Amino acid sequence: MNEIRIVTIIGSNGAMGSSVAGIIASFGCATVFMIARTIEKAEESIVAAMQTVRSESIRDRMVAKTYDDLGECVSKSDWVFESVAENFELKLTINHRIAQYCSATTIISTGTSGLSVKKLSEAFPLELRSNYFGTHFYNPPYRMTLCELVMSDYSAKPLSVELKTYLERILLRKVVLVIDCPAFAGNRVGFQFINEALLKAEVEMNRGGVDYIDSLLGSYTGRAMPPLKTIDFVGLDIHKAIVENVYNNSSDSLKKTFVLPKFIDELINAGNMGVKTGGGLYKYDMVGGVKKQYVYDIKTSQYRLAKNYSFKFADDMKELLQSSEYEKAYTVLLEDRSYEASIIKHSILRYVSYSLMMVGTVVKTKDDIDVVMMAGYNWSPPSVFVDLFGGVDNTIDLMREYGVDTPSVLTGVVDRGPFYTLQDSFDYRRYFRSK
């Protein structure tokens, strides 16, 4: 692989395009051609890139360009990163243009979050397809360090090793090799969990629905943000695109959990896409100088004030987590027989089960999926729940009790030591918040 000194980013004015440009210009010390539709948008993307890494010193490394300059930029580049909107036809069109100008040694990658890398690579002549990869960064990349490196059937193995090394050592990414499948590993597991939480909210609409489920699956269950609040940040339209991609293009054993509830379509049609439109599943309003949180009530199809739910076992868990008593907190959950505790246990067991099912199919090892969920989602690694649930045997028993598939990674375990093995490099405890 050539030393990466010049990079072209196509679609630099998108959130991911500018953020990744910031990473490449700073850590990578590379010259970055920033291609946007207009020179003004390209200039704006340079400012955004500087802001992502909080340094004006990288300004001179970035050059504003438009699509008119694409040929010249690509022909000079060691790496071309296409980061246009998540639209197959659009990406394919761009790839055809890139193919006209890149050399036999140019690395080309797409910033897709789940489209087929193999199909996208077919815009290139056969001899160039080996240079084509998916590089799925997570947002915002300065804070979320995961990069899923997607290999297609055409991708060259030695080149992937060199690219992985570059992404890890120079750009400080946590790189996990994933196979070319819908949503790859992180979004596959993450959106399964989130969408099933949505489906649970629909089932539980009489108990409160959205905010009820979020209060149960909050930060104390090992994530920075409750799952349904996360949808508002992602955007309801993006959520829909991702789950539908998995639903339509995979033969997933949990396919039914990727079905989008109808009320999400209704919210999208009403223009309530999440934070970017000022409201989605939640809305905020100032009432008498106080910020009030409203939530979409599935039962009435209206927004109402969000409730403060309180469950004794959850309060006890949060208190224990405050003083870092992780095992005791999860013993409280395991021993509680309430309906709410059972919802949490089912959700966590499903998360563990589904994550471990990715091993050998989408990622190579259990550690891979743990890294993906920590560095990409800011969620607790799935493996650690096996330890918190009393070890492999107890977890298998619980999975059977809760009707969750037992993955072969778990049933095949011989060593009965801690199941989570990355503690020296990833301290799992930070993901359990007392909130």
Place this chain on the structure above:
Amino acid sequence: MNRVYIIGGDQTDFERNWHKEGKNFVGMLREVVVDTLSRTGLSFKNISDLNRENRIAAFIGNFDGEQYFNQGHLGSFLTEIDDSFFGVPSARYEAACASGSVALDSAITKISSGVYDVSLVVGIELMKTVDAKTGGNFLGTAAFYDKEAKGIDFPFPKIFGHLADEIVRKYSLNESRFLDNLAEISCINYENGKKNPKAQTRNWFMGKGHACRRGDNSNILVGGKLAVSDCSQITDGAAGVVLCSSRYALEYCKYRNLEINKMPYVKGWGHRVAPVTFRRKIEESEDCSYILKWTRQAVLDAYRRASLGVDNIDLFETHDCFTSSEYAAISAFGVTEPGEEYKAIENGVIAFDGIKPINPSGGLIGCGHPVGASGVRMFLDLYKQISGKAGGYQVPSAMNALMLNIGGSATTNYVFIVGR
């Protein structure tokens, strides 16, 4: 005096924000104690057994628990972690940013004098409980508050900005070359921090171009010539180590089939206190070639006690609260003559692969600065280096290492030498 061995220890991940996690001081103490014991292979039962014979004590270094999290009497809180600490003699030790070192000093003294066989030393600070400006005001109490900090936003960057001014004046340095040297110090620390999996800044960007652009919007000036890139960043964090006597070290090694001659031990120490205000320090040092004469003296004391000199030291961990303090430390260690520190920076002497690497861990700038924990964190890093357990930031074949931990504006100066 008995030899004091180091069995091991651990630190928390300095990237973590405990306030955001909703966790308290007891949680941090629990994690660092559990991890420290786990690294050393000691159990709570071992603690109970040692305590039955009054052979163990604990020493908690902390600067400002009262202000940051409204809690004093921190020495008593090990009893919240496990019942085995009931009855274990323990207390909190304070000397501003050198709180960890004063705790270490007390632990070392109690072992070397034969009072106890085992000491658990913890440095701990929770700082993200308040905003930066409030925290800066709290830190002002490490100076002479009424004279140097009251009513001043971020007093310490300004004090160490004065140190930078004084270095330029005293040694008649070219200012732009000096500032370039300080930028290089910053870059080395950030670069080293990237090798340390528990460093606060391991994923942060720093480059010479950025460090030299002092005064732009992304690197604002905070104290005279010094900009944000010249500062260590406060953080939440704790570090713990277990020290022991020769008697216990023999028991420990025998039980684990280890060789005692490979176990790191404390070879020397120095402790000197300078006039509290920065102005008096400078006045007092006017006729001295060293800008921080008591810092230099603490280093000389440690060399003398260890019967070692700078030539014997393979690496340093220094108190780079600001780049100017590391600059002054270079000559205090004897790496160069005073006024010639720039040579060690420009010739790569203090770089990770240089002949006298400073802060392979990343130091306070790269690894982070939870003030009361920093002394113990440095000491832990000396232990890791000497025992070959520093992982990605291991200095090859390190035999002797020296740390300098300062409180206030180099008011309290602590030096330890660890070797094998």
